[in-house]
Amino acid sequence: MKRILSITIAALVMVSCGSGTSKKQTATETKSADVTEVLYFHGKKRCITCNAIEKLTKEVVDSLSNDKIVMKVIDITQDEATADKYEITWSSLILDRGGKVENLTEMGFGYAKNQPALFKAKLTEALIKIAE
Numbered sequence: 001m002k003r004i005l006s007i008t009i010a011a012l013v014m015v016s017c018g019s020g021t022s023k024k025q026t027a028t029e030t031k032s033a034d035v036t037e038v039l040y041f042h043g044k045k046r047c048i049t050c051n052a053i054e055k056l057t058k059e060v061v062d063s064l065s066n067d068k069i070v071m072k073v074i075d076i077t078q079d080e081a082t083a084d085k086y087e088i089t090w091s092s093l094i095l096d097r098g099g100k101v102e103n104l105t106e107m108g109f110g111y112a113k114n115q116p117a118l119f120k121a122k123l124t125e126a127l128i129k130i131a132e
Helices: 002-016 048-064 080-085 105-111 116-131
Strands: 036-042 070-075 094-096 100-104
Touching: 036 048, 036 080, 036 116, 048 070, 048 105, 048 116, 094 105, 094 116, 100 116, 105 116
Parallel strands: 036 070
Antiparallel strands: 036 094, 094 100
């Protein structure tokens, strides 16, 4: 029961962080297979958890001091092409290494606000795993 309630709350938070769409599109970049892109997508309206995900993700990426990891913060309304590529409709956290994609959105919304240390540990673990 507690798990169902947690999942329901996480789903509601994700929906509340959604945004409208825009006709403006930008070209996506060709990426190298040896670089991991950490993509944080957000809309115009952002909740506390959305802001926590961005802040903690930046901290993890900065702490790794690795030129093989690049973080991009993407406003969905400003870069619709990239959002469409990853099928993003609301705030999301995606890892992409040469087409190998991992969606960490659920983990982000589950831990960023109330368990930041666990969020950082899981993100670091995912970055190491995707680089293998």
